[in-house]
Amino acid sequence: MDFVCYYLINHLIDRRESTYMLDDADKQGEKAYTTHGDERKRSLVLAAYQLIAERGFEELRTREVAKRAGVNIATLHYYFARKEDLIAEVVAYLLALFRSMGVEEGEMEDATPLEHLRLMFLSLQKSTQESPEMFVVLAELVLRSLRDHSIQSALLQMDDEWRKYLRWVIGMGIGQGEFRQGLDVEKTVDEIIVILKGATYHQIATRREVDFLGFLEDVKRILTSPE
Amino acid sequence: MDFVCYYLINHLIDRRESTYMLDDADKQGEKAYTTHGDERKRSLVLAAYQLIAERGFEELRTREVAKRAGVNIATLHYYFARKEDLIAEVVAYLLALFRSMGVEEGEMEDATPLEHLRLMFLSLQKSTQESPEMFVVLAELVLRSLRDHSIQSALLQMDDEWRKYLRWVIGMGIGQGEFRQGLDVEKTVDEIIVILKGATYHQIATRREVDFLGFLEDVKRILTSPE
């Protein structure tokens, strides 16, 4: 459960089946498997996603979602019996968005551990600046997760995937001698995650640009300098 | 505007006039200047604060606030014409809470800069664990601040006070030779703030205990180790 996103390596995690195949995936030449109904659902979910980013859950109104998607309110309920069902799909959509930030299989096959980290920092910086709404919606979900178990477990799982990936990168770095021997892997994972969550949250909240690469330098020092 | 709290040194900042004189301050022997009406207001604000922590703004209902404060809904509106007025007072109350976390004037008169930082980390850790609702309400306010200018400026100001204090501590550390010469003060302030925001947010969101002192070690390394 968490504020900052998950960083994906395809071969490391099980991509759960999801309705949300993101644009890049869509472009991958598959035939049109999306029915008309799927399109409608997607446009409703997208509208809800945007409205949550703009107005928060507090002011999320089904009527507005329907209007933005260009359909009647009854049509919305044709696809999503309850408002909660729509929100659940927004959660799935957001998770897919974050997962799609990860690198594609084969893409970084011979990258060094540090290059992995560098990509992680850079891609988070890019998203934070170019798609801040992702993090706003995430923050909304984090607060909702305090009361909603299903959201809580979805976010926790995303966090776990992220940790798993970081553990793998750090372990590799230690094995290859790039990182210091005797590094406390679990502690280091925590440090990286806390820094990245802090950086994105700080940027979203203050709208000040945060220097992600500067933070990467600090992380490098932790990873390499002797105790 | 911000997630993590502000760390106060009384002589450094201008304490804005506020209805919220917290308990410690209250005890300071002033005569009972609080009228019956002030008590009522305070109990309403407290009830609202708790309900926001428990249910979020999304499910904050004036009737419930009134009920928890033990008064009629019309009485609530006697004191707070609009719901927003009540929320504004909750904001003021929360800021006062955070400000009260700071040290009292004279208390740390001859502390070293590192001792200042250490206290900051420890008191945030304590609050995060003992009064998590403070950070939950803060997170709710952060999201609201994206749409509400008055909240935004209140939070920004709190952030600024915090930065000012950190600048002062770091500057002092450099001057006294405790911290490395040539340290980029502004960058370091950012780093500390990002780490503390990340740490508190991570703890609230995942309910895992975060090791604040571990992070203090990282900060020390930044402050002392040569580039």
Next chain:
Amino acid sequence: MDFVCYYLINHLIDRRESTYMLDDADKQGEKAYTTHGDERKRSLVLAAYQLIAERGFEELRTREVAKRAGVNIATLHYYFARKEDLIAEVVAYLLALFRSMGVEEGEMEDATPLEHLRLMFLSLQKSTQESPEMFVVLAELVLRSLRDHSIQSALLQMDDEWRKYLRWVIGMGIGQGEFRQGLDVEKTVDEIIVILKGATYHQIATRREVDFLGFLEDVKRILTSPE
């Protein structure tokens, strides 16, 4: 219009043309003149009939009718433009059910009047116990008939047929000397009808078994004992 059913002698009443040829009739060897559409209609009417018995008109939903009949809601409207049209057919179906309770032509050719009455009481008892839903739906229709003229006249006609039959039986009984001379036919018809309506309604409403034959004894006393 009425609660209790009509007791039919085929040669006494004009069987109105109706889509509802009940099972016994169906078996009578006619070739399959029912088209596919008729089958669909019948299954929809049957589903509606059951749902009215189970949930009442208050909770009768066309979608549920369609679902139970295994067709799409649009298909239902293909056959029945309005919900009312479907209900009209349910009325026709129920009347056919009640009429089918009567004896077949020739079946009781040389039965005595008392035997006629006995059969009437017994067959109502049987139906009330084995097919209570018939009477539940009838009760629903009776209430609707207070606002719906077409239902009202259908029920009134059924009552009339019943009265006509009873008049015939009683007249025959007087003529043959089985019943007392000077019997007020119209009043006696009323008495029998009221008793049978009361008995079925009481049984449906309280779920207690009612002793129909006990009531037949009372009726016999009325029919035979001197004033």
Next chain:
Amino acid sequence: MDFVCYYLINHLIDRRESTYMLDDADKQGEKAYTTHGDERKRSLVLAAYQLIAERGFEELRTREVAKRAGVNIATLHYYFARKEDLIAEVVAYLLALFRSMGVEEGEMEDATPLEHLRLMFLSLQKSTQESPEMFVVLAELVLRSLRDHSIQSALLQMDDEWRKYLRWVIGMGIGQGEFRQGLDVEKTVDEIIVILKGATYHQIATRREVDFLGFLEDVKRILTSPE
């Protein structure tokens, strides 16, 4: 649970406490114990009662109830959180109406059993003709009771009170020699109830005037003539 009403002798049954003190009772000189809120509630219940009689549960709309009572729909919900709560009060109101049909304590102190029965038949006849809506609403409730347990038990209780009273009257008649010895009390109670239910139901459904006193003659024959 039942169609026809309950016949009350005050000293025989426990009058359950009820919000509904009917007009006669009201007139009994008590001081104005009804608050403003009680009046509002009563007027809403009355409006609902009338609308159920006119349109049935099927078409009962809270908005119409509110309009008829001359209040805003939100006011209705101020008094009755859910529609069902309003309906529950209508049930209580109707039961009170039926109970008020009974004779007052002391009124028939030295009446003979037959006079008791005669009054019962006459007062039911009067109500059926003058206040048919009572029986219409009762019929609506009977149907609802098939799905609603609380209504079911309320109606069953009313039936029980009625039976208890009839048992008492018949027992008294046998004891005084007015009715035949060896009469099966339980069976006779059933007969009277079935006849009265049948009579009222028949009258409501067909709008034909039913001769209650004629039925009383039949009952007398049952009560007095030898087997």
Next chain:
DNA sequence: TATGAATGAGTTTTCATTCAT
């Protein structure tokens, strides 16, 4: 014929706010 999709008009219910006392 049959249906998935869509919708207008309504339904109950909620909620911040107001008003008379």
Next chain:
DNA sequence: GATGAATGAAAACTCATTCAT
């Protein structure tokens, strides 16, 4: 000051019906 009562406006959700295919 304080409150019980009242309300307008809106919320989520429903349902018979229609339409394009």
